[in-house]
Amino acid sequence: MKKTIIASSLSFLLFTGCASNTVLSQNDIMEQFPNIKEARLLLEKASNENIEYYSPEKMETAQSVFDEAVKQAKSGKTSANTAAANAITAVNAAVKQSEKAKYVLEEVFVARNKAMATNANNLVPEKFEVVEKQLKKMLGLLENGEEDRAKRDITSLKNQYLGLELAALKTNMLGVADKTIKTAMNKDLDDVTPILITQAKNEYQLALDTLEVNRTDTEKANVHSNKAIWIVKRAEGVAEINQYFKDADFTEEQKIVWFQDQLALAFSPLNSALPFNQSNKEVLNGAKDSLSQVMDQNQTLSFNVSELKDRLESTQQSSKLELQKEQTAKREDIARFNGVQSLFNEDEATVYRQVNNVLIRAQGFSFKPGGSEIESTNFVLLNKIIDAVNRFPKANIVVSGHTDSTGSNDLNLQLSQDRAKTVANFMTQVGNINASRIQFKGYGKGKPVASNEIAEGRAQNRRVEILIIN
16 A cells, blocks of 8 residues: 555656646645645555555545546646545545454454564464455455454454464474474484483473463473473483494493593592592592582682672772862862952962961051051951951961061060960950960061061061961
8 A cells, every 4th residue: 555655646746747738736736735735644644554454445445536636636627626535535434444443353453463573474474374364354344344244253363363473482482492302303313312302302392381371471481492402402412422332332331431530530620539449329429529619619719709899899989988088178178278368358468378278478467566456457357367267167276476677676576476466366355266276476577578678578577477277
């Protein structure tokens, strides 16, 4: 049906390309005959939904009416719109018929979908095609109004699709096992190893029976199928050894010695000689003990490796968390330092970072000459200093006073100490900073930061420094 629509579309374009004065363009047709466009869209949708499968005759009729409408439209005949409307009606009738078919034959289509899901159409194509023909015949009867005849074989058709599903499952899941057993039989392996081949057949039958009882229990069926394959491979190994003994013309004693040598070779990596000078039971117990010791050692090693792995992961995690903690602390320190820097303008103070410590060099204090009393104009600067200190709640504080070189050493030393003490007291009394965290000291003119030969340098040397020690 899709091919029919494609052909119709092509013919539609051919019509619009004919050399005739009466031929309309595609755009003209769509404008003058809106039913043409609607019918075409409905046909394409129906084709995508595979409506022609469920209602082939009605879809064929709809396509034929549409093609006639297009033919009339290209000549500009007004009857084209009516013809296109008839095509719309025909498509809708086909859609309605498909819905009825899906409802009436719901059990059949459910079984068909299961068969398709197992790839039955490709795994058992001939059988699938036979059942498909019966379904198409049933759909035809239903489309022609013979509903009773169509319903008559619903159960039979459903069971045939379910049989296809089972056949596909067997082919798909058990095909390798079936082929393996048949190959072994063709090689007459059942004559050499009859017990093993019988076991393989039994496992294969269990797989078949599992699917017969419950088709969804594919996991259990696979277990039996794979075991059947394994047993056949074992039978091939037994047959190979048997042929080796025949070719070598081994006596019964030589066969047993050969097996003991093979067993000793298998255990040689353990550096444990098997006690072949003892009874067979003791030999097997000795082999079992040797393997148990190795298993215990491996288990201990595995436990130790697992424990070391856990410790390593824990150490790595701890290191990672510690690194993250350090990086976070570093970012916080940088943010705090930048925040402190932003508090002061260049006339008030300069802020320096000394590893983890912060130094506030406040040259903006205006003490009276020879005095240590704080002027009201300095309150803004002092409040900024308190704000900076509060950003480091666990830090200790050292307040140091400094003077220029004017005046005597003793006077300057005492003056610098008094000014440092005044700033420290303001921080504890006004800023509520714990006094145990604060120390103060005066250095007089002993630690200049600029030249005392010029006024600007002397102004810089007259300062109070607040060192925040982290």
